[in-house]
Amino acid sequence: MNIFKNLLKETFAKTKDNIKSSIKSIFGDTKINFEDLEEILLKSDFGLEFTEQIINELKKTSNFNDEKDFNNSLKYLLLNKINKNNSNADLDINKLTIIQIFGVNGSGKTTTIGKLTNxxxxxxxxxxxxSCDTFRAAANEQLKKWATLNETKIIEDFSKDPASVAFEAVKTAKNEKYNLLFIDTAGRLHTNKNLMLELQKIDNVITKSIDENILKLNWLIVDGNSGQNANKQYEEFSKFVKIDGLIITKLDGTSKGGSVFQIAVNNNKPILFLGIGEKKDNLVKFNPEDYINSLLE
Known part of the structure; x- marks a missing residue:
């Protein structure tokens, strides 16, 4: 088993143990009782609507032979619900890709950029x-530390507005033959329209600065512990910018491993990476099979 699968197993150990115990309890009686599983799925942050959907579909097949048979049926259902297309994470090194990173305050954007760079x-x-967060000096300092750690060049200028910094960065990336440009934006509440309009302005400036030979992507960073609020964040951000993929952060040691599923299924968008720790290599490219196995194996 590779290191990423081991990290996933450690990350979702609490969720897996909770689900496993509930499945055992289902087969503790001669008659299957789904109430315990429903409660555990809700506690694991799968969400009410999705949990009810899964329970109802499992009830249609009530002739399970044993726990393994039931577990396989649950795996099959989950795997067929999730968007498996995370091809946006497989970038072409022979062309310039520009990725704008955004999310609410405290979602882990800057740390994620450091991990993505690594x-x-x-x-x-x-x-x-x-560095297009020209409001918080602390955010810029954090990003500079990550750039130094990864021996990566950074474009920063507190005298300019964020869109101007983005424009300068795109020009530099093209002139100096970079393969990949990360645009770090200020953390913003999805309810703050002025900041959302600023994000839209940055997005428009980048779009106007590129041609068909350059790939532009927008990745939303979501805290895995934000529950139903994560869906609201997606909904609001998507009103101002196109979202091409999701990165779910702060999943280390969580008992709410189902949040990944809830976010992906509700929005039908691919999850690209999972953030499962503070170290620069604590980033896992999302694999639906590995994720589901880490919850149910």
């Missing part, structure tokens, strides 16, 4: 980072 450097990419 991940793609290991794939051979030449990476540039743009």
């Amino acid at each position: 991940y793609y450097i290991s794939k051979g990419f030449k990476i540039l980072i743009a």
